[in-house]
Amino acid sequence: MTDDNTTDFSDLTAVYINCSIKKDKSKSHTQLLMDKSASIMQAEGVHVEQLYALDHPIAFGIVKLPLSRTPCLFPA
Secondary structure, three states: OOOOOOOOOOOOEEEEEEOOOOOOHHHOHHHHHHHHHHHHHHHOOOEEEEEEHHHOOOOOOOOOOOOOOOOOOOOO
16 A cells, blocks of 8 residues: 555444354464454555354355245245
């Protein structure tokens, strides 16, 4: 980045999703890379959110629904 950069990134949000399979995210190399990248974005004024996939109940795969419904990954 140059010192004469006048671009305002404060209206942007970056969402990082760490899909590492390590149970302890502090030992995740993916997390270390995300932290480095996120710090660069934050220094430029970007709002950053980080999610750790293993902290959330995520259904994997595709669910077969009745023909009357449109297929989706997250059934109601």
